[in-house]
Amino acid sequence: MRTRATELLGIEYPIFAFSHCRDVVAAVSRAGGMGVLGALYFTPEELETELNWIEDNTGGKPYGVDVVMPAKYEGADLGDAGEMLDRLQDMIPQTHRTFVNDLLDQHGVAPLNDEGVSRYLLGWTDATARPQVEVALKHPIGLLASALGPPPADVVEQAHRQGVTVAGLASSARHARKQKDVGVDIIVAQGTEAGGHTGEISTMVLIPEVVDAVGPDTLVLAAGGIGRGRQMAAGLALGADGVWTGSIWLTVEEADTPEASRDRMLAATSRDTVRSRSWTGKPARMLKTAWTEAWESPESPGTLPMPMQFMLISDALKRINRAGAGDLTTFPVGQIVGTMNQVKPTSRVIYEMVEEYIETMERLSGLIED
Numbered sequence: 001m002r003t004r005a006t007e008l009l010g011i012e013y014p015i016f017a018f019s020h021c022r023d024v025v026a027a028v029s030r031a032g033g034m035g036v037l038g039a040l041y042f043t044p045e046e047l048e049t050e051l052n053w054i055e056d057n058t059g060g061k062p063y064g065v066d067v068v069m070p071a072k073y074e075g076a077d078l079g080d081a082g083e084m085l086d087r088l089q090d091m092i093p094q095t096h097r098t099f100v101n102d103l104l105d106q107h108g109v110a111p112l113n114d115e116g117v118s119r120y121l122l123g124w125t126d127a128t129a130r131p132q133v134e135v136a137l138k139h140p141i142g143l144l145a146s147a148l149g150p151p152p153a154d155v156v157e158q159a160h161r162q163g164v165t166v167a168g169l170a171s172s173a174r175h176a177r178k179q180k181d182v183g184v185d186i187i188v189a190q191g192t193e194a195g196g197h198t199g200e201i202s203t204m205v206l207i208p209e210v211v212d213a214v215g216p217d218t219l220v221l222a223a224g225g226i227g228r229g230r231q232m233a234a235g236l237a238l239g240a241d242g243v244w245t246g247s248i249w250l251t252v253e254e255a256d257t258p259e260a261s262r263d264r265m266l267a268a269t270s271r272d273t274v275r276s277r278s279w280t281g282k283p284a285r286m287l288k289t290a291w292t293e294a295w296e297s298p299e300s301p302g303t304l305p306m307p308m309q310f311m312l313i314s315d316a317l318k319r320i321n322r323a324g325a326g327d328l329t330t331f332p333v334g335q336i337v338g339t340m341n342q343v344k345p346t347s348r349v350i351y352e353m354v355e356e357y358i359e360t361m362e363r364l365s366g367l368i369e370d
Contacts, residue, residue, distance in 0.1 A: 001354070004219050005186070005242035008165060009034060009062055009142050013354055014242025015232070016188075016221060018066055018145075022050045022057075023254035027346035029054075029061040036064035036145055044131040051139045064143030064167075065136040069129045069151050084127060085311075092312050095301045100316050103294050109323045112315055130155075137162055145169070145188070148197055148282075149178075156183040167221070171199025171206070173213035180214050187214055188244045191224025195247040195334035197284045198224065198275065204238070211239035227336040227349075229356025233364070247334040252346045258321045261287070261331040262343075270338030281309035285334055290327040291320075 005014040012032030019025050025035030037054065039047050047065075054063055133155055136144060144151075144159045145167040159166050160183070167186035168179035176187045189210035191203025201209075203224035211220050222235030223244035232243045250257045251265055264287055274288040278295035281303050286292060295303060303309050320328045333340075344352075 003241045016244045017249055018246040019249045021256045022054050024249045026054050026057040027254050029058040029063045031347040031350040033350055034062055036066050038066045039132040040068050044135045047132055047135045062142035065141050066145040066147050067129045067132050068148045069146055088308055092308055096312055099301050107328050109319045112319055150182045153182045173209045176210040176213050180218055186219045188221045188223050193225025193335040195285050196332040197282055207238040207240055225334050225336045229353045230360045232357045233360040247336050251340045251343055254346050260324045260326055260329040265337050266341055268337045270335040273335055277303040281306040284332055286332050287330045289330045291330045
């Protein structure tokens with residue numbers, strides 16, 4: 001396959017795969033796509049270790065890094081990361097803490113010991129994401145992606161000085177134009193079918209809107225509910241230069257998805273997801289479970305703004321995963337989950353997508369009369 005995306009980044013297939021699991025990232029790159037490591041959950045030191053491992057296991061193939069640098073979040077004016085964490089912790093209402101603890105008690109989920117306490121702030125802020133960017137740019141990455149809003153212009157400039165392509169996620173034509181204004185090279189146009197943070201416009205409608213909004217000089221990747229070759233063909237037909245995928249890698253053999261979450265995904269249909277603020281405070285598509293339903297119930301105190309919501313629930317998520325509490329187990333995942341019903345090697349997922357794409361293009365070409 002040859003598109004502007006494959007030529008720009010030196011990859012065989014225009015398939016970009018977002019994952020927090022280094023094994024998946026390396027496997028996708030080895031198979032001819034571009035694995036992109038989500039840096040959110042790693043400290044700078046851990047990210048350094050992960051990137052070293054990926055470089056040792058990709059056979060020299062290109063890979064990327066994805067960071068979260070939201071333009072708006074609670075506490076942006078509260079000083080450095082340490083000061084911000086302390087002050088934001090004090091701002092979390094006791095009613096919210098009580099609601100979370102009571103919910104877990106109702107489902108018999110045991111508390112954590114001191115060694116199990118989570119990290120609360122992660123890379124949800126500019127202050128915590130910049131150290132991750134610094135680590136990433138010390139490595140020979142091919143792509144730096146911003147998952148939540150346009151990256152700061154100085155970060156784009158820094159990446160460009162080092163010859164690194166920059167991508168930014170957009171869920172509307174307006175967001176795409178903002179990304180282009182700061183110098184982003186690739187727009188990831190993500191429809192509402194996607195897992196994780198996502199907007200309200202469907203992929204089929206969004207892709208051509210974004211392509212038209214940013215013009216022919218800016219590359220666009222189609223995202224949102226994409227995991228099949230037919231969907232890849234549709235994305236390219238709508239004007240995209242490749243596809244950005246995420247959810248489909250949660251159930252591959254190499255993934256480190258918690259077993260309880262993986263099993264729920266394998267059994268889920270495409271109707272079993274919901275956009276909820278109960279994970280980070282911003283709308284994100286997740287598995288529909290007792291957890292998401294509780295936050296929509298009359299007893300819910302309502303969610304908190306980013307990053308306070310994740311700070312509130314961080315320990316709770318770890319408690320749920322340790323206990324294997326099936327009713328509460330949730331995970332960000334898109335509507336493509338309805339076809340994620342078998343555990344496969346990453347390479348097989350790539351090759352099946354490419355084979356189905358070829359079959360689709362051959363079938364469509366047969367519709368044209370000589």
